[in-house]
Amino acid sequence: MTVLDLPAAMELSIEQQWPHRNEDWELFLKLGEGLVAERDGKLIGTTMAWCFGEDMATIGMVIVSPAAQGQGIGRKLMEEMIRRLGNRTIVLNATEEGLPLYQKLGFVETGRVYQHQGLVKDVPLAELSPGDRIRPKGKADTSLASFYGAASGMDRRALFDTLAQESRTVVYTHDNVPAGFAMLRRFGRGWSIAPVVAPDSTSAKALILHWLAVKQRRFCRIDVTAEGDLSGWLDSLGLPCVGSVRTMARGPAPVSGPEAKVFALAAQALG
Known part of the structure; x- marks a missing residue:
């Protein structure tokens, strides 16, 4: 090609x-x-x-x-x-x-x-615990690429660097220590919130809500893993599931690290 x-x-x-x-x-x-x-x-x-x-x-x-x-x-x-x-x-x-x-x-x-897409009209406020913060990615956030790799069980440094050039990125921090991130980029009919990497579902939701608020009433897409258990929550926000695919592996499947996991894919093709 x-x-x-x-x-x-x-x-x-x-x-x-x-x-x-x-x-x-x-x-x-x-x-x-x-x-x-x-x-x-x-x-x-x-x-x-x-x-x-x-x-x-x-x-x-x-x-x-x-x-x-x-x-x-x-x-x-x-x-x-x-x-x-x-x-x-x-x-x-x-x-x-x-x-x-x-x-x-x-x-x-x-x-x-699960593929969710549509326009969210009313975005609720994210639930953040004391010491938690969502902020823009800065020059000092050099660990995010390695963090992404550990969460996905793959070396994703090159992918992160390329996507970062095409996207806007926010970082979830706990006591000022980066613990997750979410990107937003143009894709297909509108905007893709992808990938989303976080330590738990609460922080993943906060990251997603940030970008949904930024693109409120604009067409957004997000592809979430079944393991992350966010599909029903997205439905409740007014971002319906329009289809699903089966993740498959030929060989030993990648294993995510203990600190975080991938809640939303960079793209179905990229995994």
Whole structure:
């Protein structure tokens, strides 16, 4: 995949009713690599991958044109990308349509992700304990990338640095010590609150509420993990769940550290 393929790739994602803009595809390609399938000079399939350190990777943006489905194209793209990734554990988020293929390729379900989006009209105040604070990211916040890696069980330093250039970031602190963060960036139809990393659900909610208040009555999207148990809470705020995917791993699944976990993904494709 090259940048010249991105307009046609975006057309494939539009066929799937996915919201990705050309800028979103450009960001994904900047962060990783992709493969395309062509027939008679026309792009009919894609897959992308992102490596996180020497032992972890994610795969996403697996798309085959409806007119070319059922011909093994998706499997060939996946098999070639898996070969390129070598012995890394591979994580992906599977739609129901892609689930049978991924199971045949050795992926095992490890969790679920719930996609919430819409416009929140009334944003409640966040509940913060004494000593807690939400503030903008500063130059001294050099530990956040490593913090993200420990929470996700992957080396996410390069991803954090790239997303930070595309996003606004706020930090959750306890007694002035950074303990979590949340980013906000343009994505799809509006704004994506992603990722959200926090020590517990209360601090994760405070981070999310901060950005929802900033973008009140604007279209926002957030993809939360089932483990974080925020889906019902987002429903109650007026940000409905519009779909879900199954998180799957091929190889030993990543393990988050004890200090924090990922409550909302950077993107379904990136994990």
